Amino acid sequence: MHSLSLLSFLYASAALVPAGAAAGSLHVPLTRRAGASARDLAYYQKQAEHLRGKYNFSRPSTEDKREVVGEGITNQGADSTYFGAVEIGTPPQTFNVVLDTGSSDLWVASTECRTCSSSTPMFDASGSSSIQESSQATTIQYGSGAVRGSLAQDTVSLGGLTLSDQTFLAVSQTTSSLLDGSLSGILGLAFPAISSTQSTPLWLALADDGQLDASEFAFYITRLIDDTSATQEDYGGIFTLGGVNESLYSGDIEFHDLANANSPTFWLLELGGITLNGQGISLTSGDALLSAIDTGTTLIGGPTADVNNFWAAIDGSEQIESMDGFFSFPCDTELSVAMSFGGQSWAINPADMNLGRLSRASNQCLGGIFDLTQGSSIVSGGGNPNWVIGDVFLKNVYSVYRTDPTPSVGFAALSSNAGGSGTTSVPFTTPPATLTTGTIGTPAGTSTGSTTSGGSSSGSGSNNDNNASSRTAAVAPALAVGIALMATFMSLVR
Numbered sequence: 001m002h003s004l005s006l007l008s009f010l011y012a013s014a015a016l017v018p019a020g021a022a023a024g025s026l027h028v029p030l031t032r033r034a035g036a037s038a039r040d041l042a043y044y045q046k047q048a049e050h051l052r053g054k055y056n057f058s059r060p061s062t063e064d065k066r067e068v069v070g071e072g073i074t075n076q077g078a079d080s081t082y083f084g085a086v087e088i089g090t091p092p093q094t095f096n097v098v099l100d101t102g103s104s105d106l107w108v109a110s111t112e113c114r115t116c117s118s119s120t121p122m123f124d125a126s127g128s129s130s131i132q133e134s135s136q137a138t139t140i141q142y143g144s145g146a147v148r149g150s151l152a153q154d155t156v157s158l159g160g161l162t163l164s165d166q167t168f169l170a171v172s173q174t175t176s177s178l179l180d181g182s183l184s185g186i187l188g189l190a191f192p193a194i195s196s197t198q199s200t201p202l203w204l205a206l207a208d209d210g211q212l213d214a215s216e217f218a219f220y221i222t223r224l225i226d227d228t229s230a231t232q233e234d235y236g237g238i239f240t241l242g243g244v245n246e247s248l249y250s251g252d253i254e255f256h257d258l259a260n261a262n263s264p265t266f267w268l269l270e271l272g273g274i275t276l277n278g279q280g281i282s283l284t285s286g287d288a289l290l291s292a293i294d295t296g297t298t299l300i301g302g303p304t305a306d307v308n309n310f311w312a313a314i315d316g317s318e319q320i321e322s323m324d325g326f327f328s329f330p331c332d333t334e335l336s337v338a339m340s341f342g343g344q345s346w347a348i349n350p351a352d353m354n355l356g357r358l359s360r361a362s363n364q365c366l367g368g369i370f371d372l373t374q375g376s377s378i379v380s381g382g383g384n385p386n387w388v389i390g391d392v393f394l395k396n397v398y399s400v401y402r403t404d405p406t407p408s409v410g411f412a413a414l415s416s417n418a419g420g421s422g423t424t425s426v427p428f429t430t431p432p433a434t435l436t437t438g439t440i441g442t443p444a445g446t447s448t449g450s451t452t453s454g455g456s457s458s459g460s461g462s463n464n465d466n467n468a469s470s471r472t473a474a475v476a477p478a479l480a481v482g483i484a485l486m487a488t489f490m491s492l493v494r
């Protein structure tokens with residue numbers, strides 16, 4: 001066998017060279033001999049491992065079990081929601097769940113769900129031999145709604161990695177518009193401190209269990225908002241668990257330690273700046289810069305003063321009366337926006353800032369940055385995020401979330417495999433998607449939040465729902481306003 005004899009030759013020559021020179025001496029003939037063949041060092045290394053295994057020379061390796069896995073993402077509603085599949089129970093039942101860095105709980109609709117649409121795939125606890133059910137009713141309160149159900153533990157798999165006792169909420173009640181299409185729930189990818197089910201989120205539990213190569217995950221998500229052939233559910237990118245996928249980004253990953261690295265809750269960074277056509281927008285300093293990096297939110301939300309400053313810099317922009325906190329701008333204006341978090345400035349594709357015409361006849365288009373404090377239950381200050389950086393931004397970068405060496409979020413340019421990053425200054429030719437509903441009602445996601453009382457930033461008007469012991473319990477729900485927002489856009493944009 002050719003490969004075997006070549007290996008023997010290598011071992012022989014390795015034995016002949018002085019130790020210090022071994023590596024260099026080995027490499028030169030190897031690469032030359034490999035010649036035009038596609039085989040490389042890694043190939044021969046694998047061959048050697050195979051032989052050692054065959055003849056019982058294997059060293060027990062614990063690293064072999066640690067993995068980096070990739071999971072396909074689905075893009076629902078032309079960039080409204082990005083979801084992946086988890087399997088729950090024995091035998092496994094498969095569910096699509098929002099991959100949400102802005103929350104920390106796993107929940108799925110259960111067959112007990114009376115308020116769910118009959119088309120929603122639901123978890124059947126009686127069909128799982130491994131389920132441990134609890135009668136403990138738990139509510140996850142969102143800024144604009146809630147889900148309620150009972151706690152359960154069961155075998156849960158993500159990307160082929162499995163935990164036998166992951167806690168999740170089997171949901172029996174949801175307020176409207178949290179689920180749509182093939183979506184059955186949410187997978188939280190933030191930290192345990194904000195978990196309403198008081199459990200370790202799946203990604204961290206897998207890391208703690210030693211199944212991941214690194215306690216790290218990463219997102220490449222697709223852009224379809226400017227694609228007229230987009231359907232309700234399309235290819236949405238790649239979620240990588242246990243590391244990064246080097247073919248999806250180019251250059252370095254620029255990491256930033258979390259603003260709350262000592263006791264992480266959300267993935268919080270401090271916003272460094274926003275530019276519009278290269279001009280800086282004036283931002284409120286201090287805690288108002290705290291930004292949650294949130295794959296589960298469609299848009300970018302910010303504090304009133306800053307969002308007003310941003311839109312004031314755009315000729316012809318208007319506050320939309322019927323949509324609390326939203327702005328429109330002339331459809332023929334191309335918004336060239338970039339954001340930084342203390343390093344390089346990441347350009348947002350103008351298509352992402354333009355959510356479509358307010359109506360078929362209108363020349364005004366809906367903007368991708370909205371006033372978060374208006375109509376949400378987020379309480380300013382005290383370490384809570386005032387900005388939520390959602391998919392409008394995240395589509396433009398490869399985003400990486402890790403706990404080692406410190407909890408941090410990184411951004412890198414997308415590789416050409418992933419569509420590339422950066423603003424291409426194409427003239428505004430393709431008309432944006434049209435918001436086909438003639439009447440734009442008040443979006444459920446923004447102003448009907450059950451815990452709001454009029455949307456001042458003082459937050460003093462909240463509420464009776466969020467009385468749970470810590471402030472984190474109040475924050476977690478508030479952010480999820482994004483979930484309802486995307487539901488809103490799903491119906492508007494079509």
Ligand SMILES: *[C@@H]1O[C@H](CO)[C@@H](O)[C@H](O)[C@H]1NC(C)=O
Pocket residue numbers: 054055056
């Ligand atoms: C290698 O070890 C296994 C058990 O550890 C044994 O069953 C097998 O026969 C061994 N193979 C050889 C080639 O010695």
Ligand SMILES: *[C@@H]1O[C@H](CO)[C@@H](O)[C@H](O)[C@H]1NC(C)=O
Pocket residue numbers: 068069070071238240245246247248417418
């Ligand atoms: C990494 O990305 C490439 C696309 O560039 C994809 O084909 C491959 O499956 C990904 N790997 C994993 C493990 O997801």
Ligand SMILES: *[C@@H]1O[C@H](CO)[C@@H](O)[C@H](O)[C@H]1NC(C)=O
Pocket residue numbers: 465466467468
């Ligand atoms: C509110 O607080 C009370 C007392 O601390 C507690 O008994 C009750 O369960 C809490 N309600 C919710 C919805 O958390």
